[in-house]
Structure formats: C-alpha cells, structure tokens
Amino acid sequence: MTETKNDAAFVEFQRVQKSYDGENLVVKDLNLAMPKGEFLTMLGPSGSGKTTCLMMLAGFETATHGEILLDGRPINNIPPHKRGIGMVFQNYALFPHMTVAENLSFPLEVRKLGKSEREAKVQRALDMVQMGAFGGRRPAQLSGGQQQRIALARALVFEPELVLMDEPLGALDKQLREHMQFEITRLAHELGITTVYVTHDQTEALTMSDRVAVFDDGRIQQLAPPDQLYEEPENSFVAQFIGENNTLEGTVKSIDGDACLIALDDGSEIDAVPINVSQPGERTKVSIRPERVEFNKDRLHADAHTLKATVKEFIYMGDVFRFRMSVAGNDEFIVKTRNAPDAVRLKPGQEIEIGWLAKDCRALDA
Amino acid sequence: MTDASENTGPMLAADGTPLKQSLARSLRRQKLRALMLVAPLLLFVMFSFIVPIASMLFRSVENSIVQETLPLTVEALQNWDESSGELPDEAVYDAFVRDMVVAVDNKTHTRLGSRLNYEETGMSSMFRRSGRKMGKLDPETDGPFKDQVIEIHDGWGEPKTWAVIKTHSPAVTNGYFLNAVDMRRTPEGAQAQPEDKQILIKLFGRTLFMSLVITASCILLAYPVSYLLATLPMRVSNLLMILVLLPFWTSLLVRTSAWKVMLQQQGVINETLVWLGLVADDARLVIINNQFGTIIAMTHILLPFMILPMYSVMQTIPESYTRAAKSMGATNWTTFWRIYFPQSIPGIGAGSILVFILAIGYYITPEIVGGTKGVFISNRIAYHISSSLNWGLAAALGTILLAVVLLLYWVYDKIVGIDNVKLG
Numbered sequence: 001m002t003e004t005k006n007d008a009a010f011v012e013f014q015r016v017q018k019s020y021d022g023e024n025l026v027v028k029d030l031n032l033a034m035p036k037g038e039f040l041t042m043l044g045p046s047g048s049g050k051t052t053c054l055m056m057l058a059g060f061e062t063a064t065h066g067e068i069l070l071d072g073r074p075i076n077n078i079p080p081h082k083r084g085i086g087m088v089f090q091n092y093a094l095f096p097h098m099t100v101a102e103n104l105s106f107p108l109e110v111r112k113l114g115k116s117e118r119e120a121k122v123q124r125a126l127d128m129v130q131m132g133a134f135g136g137r138r139p140a141q142l143s144g145g146q147q148q149r150i151a152l153a154r155a156l157v158f159e160p161e162l163v164l165m166d167e168p169l170g171a172l173d174k175q176l177r178e179h180m181q182f183e184i185t186r187l188a189h190e191l192g193i194t195t196v197y198v199t200h201d202q203t204e205a206l207t208m209s210d211r212v213a214v215f216d217d218g219r220i221q222q223l224a225p226p227d228q229l230y231e232e233p234e235n236s237f238v239a240q241f242i243g244e245n246n247t248l249e250g251t252v253k254s255i256d257g258d259a260c261l262i263a264l265d266d267g268s269e270i271d272a273v274p275i276n277v278s279q280p281g282e283r284t285k286v287s288i289r290p291e292r293v294e295f296n297k298d299r300l301h302a303d304a305h306t307l308k309a310t311v312k313e314f315i316y317m318g319d320v321f322r323f324r325m326s327v328a329g330n331d332e333f334i335v336k337t338r339n340a341p342d343a344v345r346l347k348p349g350q351e352i353e354i355g356w357l358a359k360d361c362r363a364l365d366a
Numbered sequence: 367m368t369d370a371s372e373n374t375g376p377m378l379a380a381d382g383t384p385l386k387q388s389l390a391r392s393l394r395r396q397k398l399r400a401l402m403l404v405a406p407l408l409l410f411v412m413f414s415f416i417v418p419i420a421s422m423l424f425r426s427v428e429n430s431i432v433q434e435t436l437p438l439t440v441e442a443l444q445n446w447d448e449s450s451g452e453l454p455d456e457a458v459y460d461a462f463v464r465d466m467v468v469a470v471d472n473k474t475h476t477r478l479g480s481r482l483n484y485e486e487t488g489m490s491s492m493f494r495r496s497g498r499k500m501g502k503l504d505p506e507t508d509g510p511f512k513d514q515v516i517e518i519h520d521g522w523g524e525p526k527t528w529a530v531i532k533t534h535s536p537a538v539t540n541g542y543f544l545n546a547v548d549m550r551r552t553p554e555g556a557q558a559q560p561e562d563k564q565i566l567i568k569l570f571g572r573t574l575f576m577s578l579v580i581t582a583s584c585i586l587l588a589y590p591v592s593y594l595l596a597t598l599p600m601r602v603s604n605l606l607m608i609l610v611l612l613p614f615w616t617s618l619l620v621r622t623s624a625w626k627v628m629l630q631q632q633g634v635i636n637e638t639l640v641w642l643g644l645v646a647d648d649a650r651l652v653i654i655n656n657q658f659g660t661i662i663a664m665t666h667i668l669l670p671f672m673i674l675p676m677y678s679v680m681q682t683i684p685e686s687y688t689r690a691a692k693s694m695g696a697t698n699w700t701t702f703w704r705i706y707f708p709q710s711i712p713g714i715g716a717g718s719i720l721v722f723i724l725a726i727g728y729y730i731t732p733e734i735v736g737g738t739k740g741v742f743i744s745n746r747i748a749y750h751i752s753s754s755l756n757w758g759l760a761a762a763l764g765t766i767l768l769a770v771v772l773l774l775y776w777v778y779d780k781i782v783g784i785d786n787v788k789l790g
C-alpha cells in the first residue's frame with residue numbers, strides 16, 4: 001500500500017490503530033490519503049473495520065493510536081459537531097419526530113441561518129434528489145428508497161466538504177440501488193464533494209468510485225482505481241473478493257523478470273506474471289479472470305501454454321455464456337464468453353484445451 | 367367481486383362447502399382456544415375487579431334502608447309538607463310506631479340510626495334510645511301516639527327530624543355524592559355543607575396537587591438515571607438496574623417506616639444537620655407528618671415506576687440519531703433538546719401516567735408519614751370504610767376518584783395521545 005504522499009491531501013489517516021476492548025486491534029496500521037473531491041470507497045467483508053474507520057473520521061470513536069488529519073489539521077481533538085462532515089447512516093437516521101423539511105432544515109438551524117435562506121436551501125436539496133413534493137411528510141411515511149434520498153439530501157444540504165456514507169444503499173432493491181448509485185456519484189461530482197463511501201457490495205464499489213480501498217483484517221489490502229483493482233489485484237484476497245476469479249494452486253518453477261513458470265499441482269505448467277512471488281519453489285495461487293480464458297485456439301499465441309479442461313456445465317445468461325469446467329483438479333473453474341454470433345456453445349462432457357495470455361495470469365501469495 | 371365469482375355464486379372451498387362457512391369454522395376453533403387460554407384470568411378479573419367495582423358504584427347511590435325499615439312512615443310522610451314548619455300529623459306518628467315495633471323486633475332500627483346520623487348528627491342516639499320504649503307500645507291499642515313519641519325523645523317533636531327522614535327516603539340517592547363534594551341533601555335541595563365540615567373538596571385538591579408534585583419530582587429524578595442506564599454498556603446497566611429494582615424487594619412498610627426514622631425531628635437528617643451546625647437544636651426541621659414528608663417518601667417509593675418505562679423507551683432510541691445530529695453541527699445541548707428529548711417523551715408519558723395514577727390512590731405511605739396535613743383522599747376513604755362505616759360515602763368518594771382518573775386519562779390522550787405512550 002504505497003501511498004503517493006500528497007501534500008494537498010484533504011483527508012489523511014496516519015498509522016491509525018483502533019481497539020475497542022484493549023485486546024484485539026480492529027484497525028491495524030491504517031494509512032490513507034485522499035485528495036479533495038475524490039470519491040473513495042471502503043470495501044470489505046463484514047467486520048473488517050469499515051464503519052470503525054468512518055466513525056473515527058466523524059469523531060464518534062477515537063483512534064487508539066495514530067493521527068487523522070482533515071485539511072492538514074489533526075482532528076482528534078475537534079469535537080464531532082465542529083468537523084463539518086456530512087454523514088449518511090446505514091439506517092438513514094432520519095429524525096422520526098420531524099417532517100422531511102424539518103430534518104433538512106435542522107443542520108441549517110444549528111448554523112443559525114435565516115428562515116428564508118433555510119427554506120430556499122431545503123427546497124433546493126429536496127429538488128436535487130427529486131423529492132421536492134415530500135417536504136411535509138414524516139420519515140415513516142416514505143418508502144425505503146425515498147428515505148434514503150432524504151438522508152442523502154440532509155447530509156448535503158449544509159454543503160459540507162466531506163461526506164461519509166455507511167452502506168447507504170444496503171436496504172434497497174436492485175433497480176433503485178442502481179439508480180441511487182448513479183445519483184450519488186453524479187451529485188458528488190457536480191458539487192465537488194470529497195466522499196468516503198462504505199459498502200460490501202463490490203459492483204457498487206467498482207461502478208461508483210475514483211478509488212477503492214479493499215479492507216480485510218483491519219488493513220487496507222489494496223487501494224487503487226476500480227480497473228486496476230479488478231485487472232491487477234495485488235494479492236489473492238483482493239483477487240477473490242473483487243469480481244469472479246479462478247484460482248489454481250501450484251509452485252513457482254522459474255522466474256525471469258516479469259514472467260514466471262508455474263507448475264500446477266497436477267503437473268501441468270502455465271505462464272504467469274509474478275506479483276507476490278520472488279523465488280522458485282514458493283507456493284502460489286494463480287489468478288485468472290473468467291472472461292480472459294480463451295478456448296478458441298486461433299486467438300492464442302502459438303507458444304502459449306494450454307491446459308486440458310472438461311466442460312461440466314453450460315449456463316446461458318443471455319448476454320454471456322458461462323461454462324463451469326474441471327481444470328487441473330479445480331471443478332469450479334469458470335469461463336465466460338460473450339454471446340457473439342460466432343460464439344461456440346460447448347456441451348457438458350466435452351474435452352477442450354484452454355489458454356490465456358501470460359499477462360492476464362497473476363501469481364499471487366498462497 | 368369480479369363478474370366470474372358473481373356468476374358462480376359464493377366461493378367454494380376444496381371440499382365444496384362455501385368458503386366463508388369453512389373459514390368461520392376454522393376461526394371458531396381458534397377463538398375457542400383463545401378463550402380457554404384467557405378464561406382463568408377472565409374469571410379472576412371478573413370476581414376480583416369488575417364485580418367489586420360494580421358493587422362500589424352501586425353502593426354509592428344505594429339507599430333502600432330507609433324505605434325498608436320505615437315503609438309505612440315514608441308513605442305517610444308523602445302527605446306532609448316539610449316546608450310548612452309544622453309537625454306531621456298523627457297518621458305519620460302512628461305509622462312510625464308500627465314501623466318501629468317491627469324494626470326493634472328485627473334490631474334494624476340502630477342501623478337506620480347510623481345511616482341517618484351521617485346526615486344529621488344525633489339521629490343515631492335518638493333511634494337507639496327510643497328503640498326500647500317504642501318497641502313496647504302496641505300500635506292497635508295504645509294510640510294516639512304523637513305526644514307519647516315526643517315524650518320518649520323530644521327529637522321526634524322537631525320538624526327537622528322528619529324532614530331528614532323524608533329527604534333521605536328514596537331508594538336511590540345522590541346524597542353520598544353530594545356529601546363527597548362537601549354538599550348535602552336538604553328539603554330545599556342540594557346545599558353546601560357548613561364551613562367546618564367542608565374538607566373533602568380540599569382533600570381532593572390536595573391529593574391531585576401532591577400527586578402532580580410527586581410525578582414531577584419523579585420525572586426530574588428518573589430522567590438522568592434512565593438516560594445513564596440506557597447509554598451505559600449492557601453489562602453495567604444491568605448491574606445498576608438491580609439498584610433501581612432493589613426497593614421492589616423490600617417491604618413497602620419497611621421502606622416507609624425507614625423514612626420515618628430518617629425524617630423525624632430526632633431523626634437521621636435532623637441530627638446530621640444539627641451536628642453540622644446548619645440547623646439550630648431548637649429549630650429542627652419539621653419534615654415529617656406533613657405534605658413534605660409524604661412527597662419525599664412517595665417520590666422515593668414510586669421512582670422505579672418512572673425509571674422503568676423511561677429506560678425502556680430510551681433504550682430504543684438509536685445512537686445514530688444523536689450521532690447524525692452532531693455530524694450536522696448540533697452541540698450536545700441542541701442534540702439533546704431537539705433530537706433526544708422529543709423521542710424520550712413517550713417514556714415520560716408512560717411513567718407519568720403510571721406514577722400519577724398510583725399516587726392518587728396511595729394509602730399506606732401518607733397514612734404513616736403524612737400526619738394530618740399530608741393525607742390523601744384514599745385515607746379518608748379508608749376511614750369511612752373501617753371507622754365511620756359510612757360505606758356509601760366511601761363508595762362515592764372512590765367513584766369520584768375513579769372518574770377523575772379516567773377524565774385525566776382522557777385529557778392526556780387528547781393532549782399527548784395515548785399511542786405515544788410506550789412501555790418499551
């Protein structure tokens with residue numbers, strides 16, 4: 001996790017650690033720098049410490065060790081209400097005893113804005129999330145998606161420079177979710193807000209973010225833009241966690257600069273890019289994305305290593321075909337191919353040869 | 367209904383019976399089962415709650431004793447004009463002697479005497495004293511009676527006596543209720559009691575006022591405690607909860623007596639204050655046997671009933687609300703006042719209703735620490751039930767108390783809304 005140490009970093013975590021009980025570290029050595037205007041997503045399995053990081057940034061938990069800087073100033077000693085951070089909570093946290101408009105007006109009232117100014121801003125924020133007509137309702141009279149949008153509007157209405165969102169779309173159905181994903185990124189970019197977004201949905205992370213921080217075990221496993229994260233995972237956790245992935249286990253046979261030869265456990269050999277391996281004899285997990293696997297011989301290099309595969313299952317998914325194959329002892333090997341006019345429909349039981357470009361095959365930690 | 371189902375008549379279940387009928391049959395079994403489950407409680411409530419209350423309501427207006435004991439007299443008095451200022455004629459006295467002979471035989475004349483004594487002091491002894499002599503008269507041979515009766519007790523020679531009997535002769539009376547609000551039934555209609563007998567209205571007022579004060583002090587004391595309990599980690603708050611519940615495990619009498627020890631003039635508090643030099647030895651505080659003592663002791667005793675509902679409501683207020691408010695720039699105070707407090711109101715409401723209703727009917731504590739100035743209407747009810755044996759008045763007072771509570775409940779529902787009351 002080498003950070004480009006940016007002097008203009010707007011949010012910065014420096015060697016932050018957090019423990020709730022004094023025995024286990026929930027966050028271990030967190031380093032993170034965000035420039036202004038970035039949309040950064042924290043992605044990770046449940047319990048990996050995402051919410052904890054957000055709460056430390058918002059000031060509701062204190063870091064056990066390390067420093068958090070906001071716009072260059074340490075914020076550990078600034079009380080939460082002076083941090084000027086907008087927040088969207090996982091359960092929305094709309095005040096049930098206030099109407100929607102009162103909810104939105106609340107942050108403006110505590111900032112002592114005049115009545116007319118407040119009303120104008122509230123209306124603008126409601127219009128922004130297309131909820132202009134709902135100002136008089138109570139939160140309980142809104143659907144989940146509407147509440148979500150109000151929560152978003154409330155976090156933005158006082159024009160904070162930094163907005164934190166903790167799994168805000170967790171409760172929504174797929175369609176609304178996708179719509180809201182689009183809305184949130186649009187608003188964040190239009191208003192130039194720096195956003196920290198927490199989710200455990202990887203598609204959401206990939207489609208929305210400028211950069212994604214993959215959390216596991218209290219550490220950032222990889223921090224990179226979505227495409228890089230998907231195509232160049234730095235370790236096998238990230239490779240497994242992001243998108244669909246095929247894993248083959250083996251031993252490094254030889255390394256030559258940015259190419260290496262891997263002997264799989266069944267004896268066959270494949271080419272790969274060495275990422276987390278440094279010397280022959282090391283155990284490794286090789287990762288290949290399903291859509292990068294090729295079974296049309298003409299499209300492969302003449303000298304590319306190929307493997308024998310037995311088709312186990314053919315799944316028709318409309319735009320793509322998905323095959324489950326048995327490859328080098330792995331029965332869950334997935335191959336995807338686009339439903340093009342010339343696409344081949346393999347049948348279960350068919351024996352074929354598969355291969356890939358060496359650069360798509362990454363030798364990661366075991 | 368769609369056209370199709372109209373054409374085919376009622377919907378049929380799988381076995382061909384009409385759907386409604388088979389649904390009703392299956393529901394009936396469920397209802398029967400439910401009824402059997404609640405039957406024991408229903409019977410218990412019936413006999414321990416509904417029947418006593420009904421009988422109390424009845425007693426507060428029931429007044430057949432006059433008619434039953436003096437049937438002929440009551441009838442004869444119909445022709446007498448009590449406003450004329452003259453004594454009734456011989457017919458009334460004749461009827462009276464006939465009634466009394468029977469009554470003395472059955473020994474019911476003393477009971478009637480006590481009954482009428484509530485209305486006019488002296489009636490009880492009049493009946494008791496005249497009973498023996500009148501019982502010896504023979505209605506058929508000894509007449510005329512007017513002078514003889516007045517001879518036996520000159521009370522019978524006063525028109526007022528007969529007016530009292532006539533006024534209270536109906537089988538159903540509002541007399542007890544009038545008494546309960548410091549009025550009385552007179553031949554001229556309802557009138558205020560004489561000044562020196564007007565205590566009940568004052569007592570009602572005091573009961574209401576003190577219950578309100580107790581409720582308010584319970585709110586003030588319970589709110590911070592409940593807040594603490596609700597915000598502390600579960601493990602700690604469960605421990606502290608024991609302290610809150612501890613009073614429940616001690617006898618009410620013991621606790622109240624403990625207050626007596628604490629508050630009396632030679633008690634712990636006064637001794638400490640004197641020792642500290644804050645109070646002079648000859649000017650010890652009077653904090654018991656008055657309203658102050660009652661308020662202190664009852665606030666302490668009723669406090670758990672305020673804490674428990676408050677706590678359970680506060681526990682359900684998610685921390686994310688206060689966090690959200692703070693993230694939006696609200697100070698701690700604003701967050702509390704604008705966000706937390708409004709959401710805790712249902713708990714305050716539930717606790718207040720509970721404490722207020724318990725307080726308004728409280729008996730034992732005011733009895734022990736209240737002296738004469740700190741007693742409640744319930745102590746008066748107890749007095750009429752066990753000492754003066756004026757059950758009718760006790761029932762009327764109880765009925766009024768019940769009505770006041772129901773009225774307050776209704777007002778509360780109008781203002782706060784009863785669905786806003788949550789016990790958890």
Ligand SMILES: Nc1ncnc2c1ncn2[C@@H]1O[C@H](COP(=O)(O)OP(=O)(O)OP(=O)(O)O)[C@@H](O)[C@H]1O
Binds near residue numbers: 045050051200
């Ligand atoms: N208040 C707390 N006290 C003690 N432990 C806590 C507390 N909050 C969180 N933890 C622990 O810290 C770890 C990380 O929790 P956190 O809420 O940050 O996870 P998360 O990544 O947000 O998970 P999720 O995706 O499920 O929301 C968990 O193991 C959790 O049990």
Ligand SMILES: [Mg+2]
Binds near residue numbers: 050052
């Ligand atoms: Mg979380």
